[in-house]
Amino acid sequence: MVFSAPCADRTPDVLALYALYDAFNARAVEQILARLAPDVVWTDWLGGxxxxxxAALADHWHGQFLALDPQAAVRGIAIEDDGRLTVSVHLVVRARDGTILGDGAVTHRYRMGDGKVFSMVAVGG
Incomplete structure (x- = not known):
């Protein structure tokens, strides 16, 4: 798999992922949800x-953003042969007092269509 940053293939799904990470970093939960299918399935990296x-994701992110200050920077996106999108992310997680709790690379794999996320699996980090 080859990552490019930014991804040269500007499909609606790739563009939606960039917008999703921007909304996440802005703590814009409603904008995040607008990019997700209503029955989305999402890895819960905090609770397992x-x-x-x-509804479950809105509760999750509202709680997460009260307790933590995560920032996710897309390093690259690869389009897999099966159509899934794999995103290489540099994730920095801080406590509300600024203490760094985590700083490293993670990988997210998405199943998407028409600019909507159907599922996200965290495969690293």
């Missing part, structure tokens, strides 16, 4: 397991 649907 998976989250299902907009």
């Amino acid at each position: 397991g998976q989250l299902h649907g907009h």
Whole structure:
């Protein structure tokens, strides 16, 4: 898999992912949810397991953003042979007092269509 930053293939799904990470970094939960299918399945890296649907993710992010200050920088996006998109991310997580709790690379794999996320699996980090 080859990552490019920014991704040279500017499909609606790739553009939606860039917008998704921008909304995440801005703490714009409603903008994030607008990019997700209503029945989205999402890896819960804080609690383990998976989250299902907009309500669960809205609760998750509102709580997360009260407790932590994560910043995710896209380093590259690869379009897999099966159509999934794999995103290389530099993630820095700070406590509310600014203490760095984590700083490193993570990988997110998305299943998408028509600019909407159907699922996200965290495969590294």
